[in-house]
Amino acid sequence: MEQWVPLFDIFLNSPTPEIEASLWLHRSFNVSSTLPISAASFLSLLTQPVDSVADFHDRVMFIQTLPSMVQSRILAFLSVEQERFCSVDLNRLCRRVLSEGCGVDFWVQSAARDLLDKLSGSGRQWVPDLVLGSDESRVEIEFKSLPGWLKDAVAVATDEVVLPWLPLSHDELNSRDLISSRDTEQQQTSLTQVGENELYNWKDVAEGMDIDHSENDVLDPEMQNMAARLRTRLMNVDSGSKTVELAEEIRELCVDSKADSLAVLGLIEPWKVDDESAAVLVSHLLSGSDEELAWPSHVISSVILPKLLALERPASRVLISSVMNFCKLHERAAEYGLLIPLLMRKDGINNPICEVITRIVKECLHRAHVSALCQKLFCGKEGERKPICQPCHQCLISRELVWTESLFSLIQNIMSHNVQLTQDTVDQLVHQVHNLAPRFSRSLKFGHFLLCLTKKFGSLLHSHKPLLTESVAQTNTLVTKSILSKLESL
Known part of the structure; x- marks a missing residue:
C-alpha cells in the first residue's frame, strides 16, 4: 500500500x-x-x-x-x-x-x-x-x-x-x-454482484429523504399510542437518568421494532426538550454500530436540526458539543440530516448558524468531503441536495440556496480552510457574484469573500476575469481596490 x-x-x-x-x-x-x-x-x-x-x-x-x-x-x-x-x-x-x-x-x-x-x-x-x-x-x-x-x-x-x-x-x-x-x-440496469458482498437495500434511506412523508399513513394505531405516551413522559422528564431510560425505549420502538423511525420521532417531538436533554438523547439513541445513513440522520434531524434552524443567538456549549461529537462519527448523516437543511434554510443562514457550520467543517469533515458538499450545493440537481427532515419542518427549508452575508462568510471560511473547490463550483460562484454584486455592493463580508476567492482560486478564474472585474467595479468597500488589483494581475 x-x-x-x-x-x-x-x-x-x-x-x-x-x-x-x-x-x-x-x-x-x-x-x-x-x-x-x-x-x-x-x-x-x-x-x-x-x-x-x-x-x-x-x-x-x-x-x-x-x-x-x-x-x-x-x-x-x-x-x-x-x-x-x-x-x-x-x-x-x-x-x-x-x-x-x-x-x-x-x-x-x-x-x-x-x-x-x-x-x-x-x-x-x-x-x-x-x-x-x-x-x-x-x-x-x-x-x-x-x-x-x-x-x-x-x-x-x-x-x-x-x-x-x-x-x-x-x-x-x-x-x-x-x-x-x-x-x-448489457444495460446498466442488469447490475451484477461481484465477490461475496451483499447489496445494501437503500429503501429506508430513500424513504428517510422524502420530506413529504406522512407519518400517520404508515404507523398503526398501537404504534401511535406508544409514541404519544413516550412524548408525554419526555416532556415531563426531570433528570438525566430518566432521559437515558426514555432514549433506550425510543430506540427500541424505532429500531428494534423495524418501524418508520422518522414518523415515530415526529410523533414524539424530541426537539422540544432543552439542550441538555437533547444532548443526552442523541448520545443514547445512537450506538457505535449505527453506520447506516437512515437512523443517525433521523435522530439528528429530529432532535438537533429544529433547534439550529431557529437559532438567533450563539448556540449553547452543550448543544455545540453534542453536534460536534455526532458529526465526527456520522459524516454522511450529518450532511443530509443537518448541514444541507441548515444551508437551505428558508431565510438563509445567519451568523450563529454560520459559526456552527464553520466549526463542523473545520473540526469534523475531511476537506474532500467539504469540496464534494460544495459542488453538490452549487452545481448538483435539486434531488441531490434534498434534505432529511421532519415533514413539519419542511416550511423552514427552501428548495434553493438563499444568499446572505453569512453565507458568503461561510464560503470564505471554507476557502480559508484550504478546501480545494472544483472548477464547476468556482464557475457557479462567479455566476452568483455577477448576479448579486448590486445587492451586496456595500457589504464588507461580500468584499472579503471576493478577495479570498481571487487569492485562493486565481488559476480557475482566468476565463471569468472580465465578468468578475465588471462585478467588482459595482461594489464600494474597503477591499474593492485590492480585489481589482488582484484581478488585474491574473
Whole structure:
C-alpha cells in the first residue's frame, strides 16, 4: 500500500489529477519488485475486498472506503486512461460502484457511468502498455478474460480444482459471479454482484429523504399510542437518568421494532426538550454500530436540526458539543440530516448558524468531503441536495440556496480552510457574484469573500476575469481596490 501513497495524494490534492496521475504511473512503473507498480496492480488494489464496519456490508472494495471526491477523480482517470487497463476489470468496477444505488455520491455515479459508457461504445481492444513483458500479468489477464461458459462449467464440476491453472477452488469460484466481456453490452440496469458482498437495500434511506412523508399513513394505531405516551413522559422528564431510560425505549420502538423511525420521532417531538436533554438523547439513541445513513440522520434531524434552524443567538456549549461529537462519527448523516437543511434554510443562514457550520467543517469533515458538499450545493440537481427532515419542518427549508452575508462568510471560511473547490463550483460562484454584486455592493463580508476567492482560486478564474472585474467595479468597500488589483494581475 505504501508505494501507492503518492498517487492517492495526487488524487486528493492535485488540481489536474488525471494528467499528474498518468505521469506518475509512467515514471513509477515497476513489475519486478516485491511491491509492483503497474496498471494491473493498481486496479487490483482498488477492487481489493476490505472488511466493513457496517452491519449491512460484509465486505466492500477498497475504492469505496475513500472520500467521494477521490473516488470520482480515480474513475475519471480510469476513463481517460482506459486503454491501459483491462476492460473486464473496469466493467466490473463500474457495475459494482453503480450497484450501490442512491448510497453513492452523485459525482461518483456520474464518473462510473461515463466510464461504463466509454467501455460499451468504444469497440476497442485493450492494450496493456504498462504491463508488456510481464508473464505474471499475462496470466492474470488470461484469467480475468474467462469465457461466459465457465460459470456453467463450474456448476457441473466435481474436482476440487476447476482448471489446473486457475488459482481458485470449486467452492470459491461457485460463490462469486464472474462478469465476462459480453456483459459490457448489457444495460446498466442488469447490475451484477461481484465477490461475496451483499447489496445494501437503500429503501429506508430513500424513504428517510422524502420530506413529504406522512407519518400517520404508515404507523398503526398501537404504534401511535406508544409514541404519544413516550412524548408525554419526555416532556415531563426531570433528570438525566430518566432521559437515558426514555432514549433506550425510543430506540427500541424505532429500531428494534423495524418501524418508520422518522414518523415515530415526529410523533414524539424530541426537539422540544432543552439542550441538555437533547444532548443526552442523541448520545443514547445512537450506538457505535449505527453506520447506516437512515437512523443517525433521523435522530439528528429530529432532535438537533429544529433547534439550529431557529437559532438567533450563539448556540449553547452543550448543544455545540453534542453536534460536534455526532458529526465526527456520522459524516454522511450529518450532511443530509443537518448541514444541507441548515444551508437551505428558508431565510438563509445567519451568523450563529454560520459559526456552527464553520466549526463542523473545520473540526469534523475531511476537506474532500467539504469540496464534494460544495459542488453538490452549487452545481448538483435539486434531488441531490434534498434534505432529511421532519415533514413539519419542511416550511423552514427552501428548495434553493438563499444568499446572505453569512453565507458568503461561510464560503470564505471554507476557502480559508484550504478546501480545494472544483472548477464547476468556482464557475457557479462567479455566476452568483455577477448576479448579486448590486445587492451586496456595500457589504464588507461580500468584499472579503471576493478577495479570498481571487487569492485562493486565481488559476480557475482566468476565463471569468472580465465578468468578475465588471462585478467588482459595482461594489464600494474597503477591499474593492485590492480585489481589482488582484484581478488585474491574473
